[in-house]
Amino acid sequence: MRAFVFPGQGSQKVGMGKELAATSPAAREVFEEVNEALLQNLSGMMAEGPEEELTLTQNAQPAIMAHSIAVLRVLEREFGVKLAEQATCVAGHSLGEYSALCAVGAFDLAITARLLKLRGRSMQAAVPVGEGAMAALLGADVESAKALAAAAAQGQVCEIANDNDPTQVVISGHREAVERAVGMVKDHGIKRGMLLPVSAPFHCSLMQPAADRMADALAHTPPAAMALPVYANVTAARVEDAQEERALLVEQVTGRVRWRESVLAMRADGVESFVELGGKVVGPMVGRTTPEAQVTSLVTLQDLEAFAKENA
Structure with missing residues (x-):
């Protein structure tokens, strides 16, 4: 098949x-x-x-x-x-x-x-340009990404956008929250966080x-x-x-x-x-x-x- x-x-x-x-x-x-x-x-x-x-x-x-x-x-x-x-x-x-x-x-x-x-x-x-962002989490699974997003949100939107494969999850939301998440990856056992060159925070609320x-x-x-x-x-x-x-x-x-x-x-x-x-x-x-x-x-x-x- x-x-x-x-x-x-x-x-x-x-x-x-x-x-x-x-x-x-x-x-x-x-x-x-x-x-x-x-x-x-x-x-x-x-x-x-x-x-x-x-x-x-x-x-x-x-x-x-x-x-x-x-x-x-x-x-x-x-x-x-x-x-x-x-x-x-x-x-x-x-x-x-x-x-x-x-x-x-x-x-x-x-x-x-x-x-x-x-x-x-x-x-x-x-979303106005500059207010949203997305980031790829390398070496992340869904559970670790979910925990990271929740910790980084702090009252803003930070959600899983893409569950691409066992080594990569993408998060999306308010720029400040996504940037916080990138800075916190090591605390959640994630290898690396990388902001993506996108113009809007796709696949989030x-x-x-x-x-x-x-x-x-x-x-x-x-x-x-x-x-x-x-x-x-x-x-x-x-x-x-x-x-x-x-x-x-x-x-x-x-x-x-x-x-x-x-x-x-x-x-x-x-x-x-x-x-x-x-x-x-x-x-x-x-x-x-x-x-x-x-x-x-x-x-x-x-x-x-x-x-x-x-x-x-």
Whole structure:
């Protein structure tokens, strides 16, 4: 059994998709459709920068999705490897959950791009710049991270945002609280705390205004039936009903990304192989969570060609 998985924010970089667009009509079609949906030349920004524009949340989120779906379309149309035939389920890290839902037909490409543009803008607007922060805790498990966050909060918000793998947990909240947590890591047996270069404190209760906006947008965006089940970030459980998944996307804005648990749930359900589309971010997390699983990352044409040959 195989899962196709999709990366989240932080996997963007200038030049993403450039090679695919230059050589593949299927990839160009994806990028052109996203440009048209958003009324901006996002693919040009992805290919040439500037980096500070691409890194903005409202651009990075649809860009990462577009790249993942372009990789998938090339795999399907030009190499004949179909998602529905090769995978038994999908999952995505944070915004990658939207990429996964697009891949299985819950939302079409244009709708997914517009939802992610709104999600990025809403998350950025939820907290004034400079008032929030996130930090990666290296060598931390959930329990030690939870204790650290509670000790550092001191009346402010400091919460677990991402449970990525057995060696990395991310916290999010008010900047002062997160900075206190970074300074207290040794007291909680955590190897290192590192502030992340993000513009907002994602996946914590400070994101409630963004969750409200996404609830309204998703209420007016009924999803279609999904071709494959998705493992949801906030429950780390298999979801087959598109309406249930739509509600979970709202919870996801303020909720914890339970990626480690999602990987373990997929493994428990028989998944032995994980294929990351459009990045090399969540694949390594999978490898650290379940070293016995087979992990493949597909980014370049050479990656796609090799995968297609192996799965002909």
